[in-house]
Amino acid sequence: MSFKYFIYGALCISAFSCTPRQEINYMKDIDGIALENSIKNSRVDFQPGDQLIISISAKDMEVVKIFNQNYSSSTNVAQYTLPSSNNLPQATPVSGPTYTVDTNGDIVFPQVGKVSTKNENIETFRAKLSDLIRVYVKDPVVDVKLINFKVSVLGEVTKPGTYVIPDGTTTLLGALGLAGDLTPYGVRNNVLVVRNIDGQISKERIDLTSANFINSPFYYLKQNDVVYVQPNAVREKASRVDPNTGLYISVASVIASITVGILALIKN
Structure with a gap:
């Protein structure tokens, strides 16, 4: 009889402790999807509040000195770089002349004056500034970095948090990679992305097991996007169990053993 209960208990423990089989492959049908369709979503336009490091160089650095006068040596922003191995991303400090996009989408650049960033991204804005500065300098080299672009990755990932993106x-896959990928308990076919643009909240559920999601406007993340990976049923059930349950069972077992021993002594 006791052996029967032992087997029953072992089966119960296995049922609660094992993670059910689930599809963990990403984009398993990628060969059947037109990847070029995702390119149209890759443009990330500047938004009010964005911080830009802009530096100008030329053969004669004295000539472009006036364009770099907004430089502040105290500016030191940590950005995360993607590792080439399985190690966690490393923070790399960057610094330089810093400009903040105002509520109208403009920055004020030395000598040039007010410059609009509306409907511009890094590549197009770099070309725009080059044209404006070329009036004063021959063959200027313009470098633009967006230093406060950040996304948050929460839920069932190895390292949840907020990441500043170089x-x-x-x-979406890049952000999940920064967070160390999903844990075995993360639901891969229902990843939530929440976006706030000018106070308008939008969201989408993404199925990572299907390559169709690369055609989604949420495939390329935007400033302040939040990615949430929900836990599966096993993790949710485990979270509702008292973490001290194992301790209680152990104490109860000891008490039961002592009680049985005492009863045996009394009978004798």
Whole structure:
């Protein structure tokens, strides 16, 4: 009889402790999807509040000195770089002349004056500034970095948190990679992305197991996007169990053993 109960208990423990089989492959049908359709979503336009590091160089650095006068040596922003191995991303400090996009979408650049960033991204704005500065300098080299582009990755990932992205562009998969990928308990076919643009909240559920999601406007993330990976049923059930349950069972077992021993002594 006791052996029967032992087997029953072992089966119960296995049922609650094992993670059910689930599809963990990403984009399993990627060969059947037209990847070029995702390119149209790759443009990340500047938004009010964005911080840009802009530096100008030329053969004669004295000539472009006036364009770099907004430089502040105290500006030191940590950005995360994607590792080439399985190590966690490393923070790399960047610094330089810093400009903040105002509520009208403009910055004030030395000598040039007010410059609009509306409907511009890093590449197009770099070209725009080059044209404006070329009036004063021959063959200027313009470098633009978006230093406060950040996304938050929460839920069932290895390292949840908020990440500042180099170059101001990343994909959903890139952000999940920064967070160390999903844990075995993360639901891969129902990842939530929440976006706030000018006070308008939008959201979309993404199925990572299907390549169709690369055609979604949420494949390329935007400033302040929030990615949430929900836990599966096993994790949710485990979270409702008292973490001290194992301790209680152990104490109860000891008490039961002592009680049985005492009863045996009394009978004798």
